[in-house]
Amino acid sequence: xxxxxxxxxxxxxxxxxxxxxxxxxxxxxxxxxxxxxxxxxxxxxxxxxxxxxxxxxxxxxxxxxxxxxxxxxxx
Numbered sequence: 001x002x003x004x005x006x007x008x009x010x011x012x013x014x015x016x017x018x019x020x021x022x023x024x025x026x027x028x029x030x031x032x033x034x035x036x037x038x039x040x041x042x043x044x045x046x047x048x049x050x051x052x053x054x055x056x057x058x059x060x061x062x063x064x065x066x067x068x069x070x071x072x073x074x075x
Contacts, residue, residue, distance in 0.1 A: 001067055008047060012039045022064030048074055 002020050009018040013031035026032040032040075044066070045051055050073040060066050 001070065002063070004047070005044070005063065005066070008040065008043050012036055012043055020063045022062065022067065024063040025061065044070065050074060 002022075006018045006020045009020065009029070009032075010016065013029065013036050015031060018029065026037070041052055041057060048070055050070065052069070052073075056069055060069065
C-alpha cells in the first residue's frame, strides 16, 4: 500500500517520486501543505472508493495512521 500511496503523493505534489514510511509526516515533505492535504484526501478517497469523516482526517498524524485508516475502511 505504501507504494500506491507514494504514487498518489507524487502526483498530487507534482514530484518525481516520494518515498513514504509509516512514520512520514507533513513535516518530512516540504510540499505537503494544507491544500495538498485536501487534494491527497480526495485522491485517496477516489482510489480506494472510501470517504473519510472530518474527525478521521484530523486524527491522521503520519502515513502509518493513514494506512491503518484505509485498511480499516476497505476491510
